[in-house]
Amino acid sequence: MAQLKFTDRDAYNRYQAAFMDVFQRYSGTLLVADEAPRVVEGEWDRDKVVLMSFPDEASFRDWAESDDYQRISEDRRAGAETAVVLVKSIRG
Numbered sequence: 419m420a421q422l423k424f425t426d427r428d429a430y431n432r433y434q435a436a437f438m439d440v441f442q443r444y445s446g447t448l449l450v451a452d453e454a455p456r457v458v459e460g461e462w463d464r465d466k467v468v469l470m471s472f473p474d475e476a477s478f479r480d481w482a483e484s485d486d487y488q489r490i491s492e493d494r495r496a497g498a499e500t501a502v503v504l505v506k507s508i509r510g
Contacts, residue, residue: 419467419468419470419502419505420469420501420502421466421500422467423465424498425498429494429496430493430496433490433491433497440481440486443486445481446472446478446481447471447472448469448470449469449470452468455467464501475504
């Protein structure tokens with residue numbers, strides 16, 4: 419799960435334009451990418467939430483640590499403050 423606060427929208431847009439091409443090469447599923455989440459309770463200072471699913475942690479790391487993803491993620495890091503959390507499914 420990633421929570422983002424945009425700092426340079428042009429840089430983030432470059433990342434976003436290249437994201438799916440790289441992501442689709444790996445075994446992940448994009449579940450949510452919402453730039454207008456509604457805060458139901460508490461405080462939230464981010465602009466976007468992204469939720470992805472991978473078969474296992476190794477699959478996530480294959481994608482996240484790949485040269486292709488690292489290359490495009492330079493624009494993500496330039497374009498947004500990002501908190502990324504790796505969580506395990508209760509389904510196994």
